[in-house]
Amino acid sequence: MTPAAAVDEAEFRARCRRAQALMAQEGLSALMLTTEADIAYLTGFRTRFWESPTRPWFLLLPHEGEPVAVVPEIGADLMGRTWVEDVRTWPAPHYTDDGVGLLGASLSDMVPAGGAIGLPSGQGTHLRMPLDDWAALRERLPDRRFGSDAGVMRRLRMVKSEAEIALIAAACATANRAFARLPEIAAAGVPLGDVFRRFQILCLEEGADRVAYLAGGAGRDGYTDVISPASNRALEAGEVLMLDTGLERGGYFCDFDRNISLGPASPSAAAAHSRLVEATRAGFERARPGATASELFHAMQAMLGSGTDGAKVGRYGHGLGLQLTEPPSLHPDDHTVLAPGMVLTLEPSVELGPGRMMVHEENIVIRDGPAEWLSTPAPDRLRTV
């Protein structure tokens, strides 16, 4: 796949124009971006080389005009194949100036004295450059104001284009096919580590570019948590196995799970699954433009009964796209108003007892009118092998 094949140059340009319109409202002279997802969003630059922490990468978007990429020489060729024309490079790693001089000069040209440079600074963001270099950059430009991007990137990225929705849908369809094949790999006696390994193979066979995320658990009446890596304990008859995957197609994630029972499920696990599926349906019904993330949380919560408030997991779903998890959170305090094009997970969870919980997750897109399933919704009856 060529970098971000399904998103064309016109769309990248339109994203920059939308960013610039928001920047004007917020009084920002430039955006400074440092992370994989933010840079990919405006450029289409995709590489697994982000796995290496050695080199910083920068994209600058002025309040008008074209973006400027400031990147290590090793990335010049690949960045040169995106729509970005102004690609500035330095030989990295560098031991006295690892791009800070070039970045500072670029910002100095772009931003007038007193001008504001916005960086994503809120929940779920970070600055991907060394703190020493961050300090050195600000020292170089004492009369520019570095601060928050006022949520510009968050607001832009939260609403997906049709091209993005198609990529997420392709990832979801891939995971659907892999989950359909779970009976091939899940059986009593198989170590959970082998199940994890084989499930990643299924995802790749079904077309995943990579399996960025896989978590899961197993137990008789649910599992202890939803973020553990696989143990080598063998699965046992009567246990519920949960696998939660964030695989990637064309740079975009899906993020949903499936529960499956190894032989007849315990009554409490079967009942919990049924309640969880009902809760996702309730969330789906509530998921219309104008509803808030908080309202979706409460719509699901109402189906789960008392004593379960999502406190342990912290929320009942979230956005997704270029990242496994994105804003908003389906959380009582998140009052983000849903809009057409937002892609969400619905992810209610219940506790079955001390240290025992179950979680169910689906992916949807907000449309004018009713939402649309991106994952094929699971039946309320817990699947059994």
Add this chain to the structure above:
Amino acid sequence: MTPAAAVDEAEFRARCRRAQALMAQEGLSALMLTTEADIAYLTGFRTRFWESPTRPWFLLLPHEGEPVAVVPEIGADLMGRTWVEDVRTWPAPHYTDDGVGLLGASLSDMVPAGGAIGLPSGQGTHLRMPLDDWAALRERLPDRRFGSDAGVMRRLRMVKSEAEIALIAAACATANRAFARLPEIAAAGVPLGDVFRRFQILCLEEGADRVAYLAGGAGRDGYTDVISPASNRALEAGEVLMLDTGLERGGYFCDFDRNISLGPASPSAAAAHSRLVEATRAGFERARPGATASELFHAMQAMLGSGTDGAKVGRYGHGLGLQLTEPPSLHPDDHTVLAPGMVLTLEPSVELGPGRMMVHEENIVIRDGPAEWLSTPAPDRLRTV
């Protein structure tokens, strides 16, 4: 696999004691860690949940005594299963105080007024928390000094224990077996995207926990770069295919590549491969305690001839371990003195023409006396299918 099964509690404790000895030298009252690798290094906490950017995670190490984990509730169970006893949690995501209050109170108890809190701040590091929260934390503790960790974590992590070396060796052996099976998947007519997908399957079949990194390229006289994702262009007879993988076993990476020719190679590609292998051997011979990273660069450079100075790629190898790439860099300006236990890649590259290059990579560990190969070194003759 249980979290970091091969590293026992005694080793984690010893790492903390070594960190504290260095902290005493540097006058640090506490270390504040926020990234996956740094936190895993001192705790054994492993989860693919780091893929989600929503939640920050913190580990504090006081200048004496035990570490304190400050983590979202969703991670309490998993962190509770590590050797760390003091695990403090908050319900995340949180919309008014996403852990900053708890983190600040913990630091306030741990660090006296005027005391220094060290954070990894040099090349290859970043702070994994939102800038807004970083500012709020410093405002809460105006009389503590936040600054660099003076390279404490870098120095510690650069020298691997036998347990770590065994995990990296297991990752290398897994990749060796996958590369041996390259003829099963590489042939003229196969799209590069399919080769990438199938190679990840081979890695998983051979025992990888996950295939975190895969890059590669193909072309008649080399490839354009070494960081691109796969295109869907079909491979052609006479091309050289390069795959470079960083797969993971028990939380530790390998990082090496293999070149293979689809039918008889062009004379220039065959000669380049031979020179690259000679260069890795020259680097291997030079790789003894007391030699510097820079000297290894020059030992390899001497075999590659003029007109090739590694400028595009930037270095001829690097450390590896919990991350795909770690310090030091085999670079003319990196004068890190090699010590037993350091694990390195040797990664010379040559240009064959405008936009055409080849790279070869092996993994080694520095020992008293000669180094030891962790990857099975490739023969100088370019392999052909």
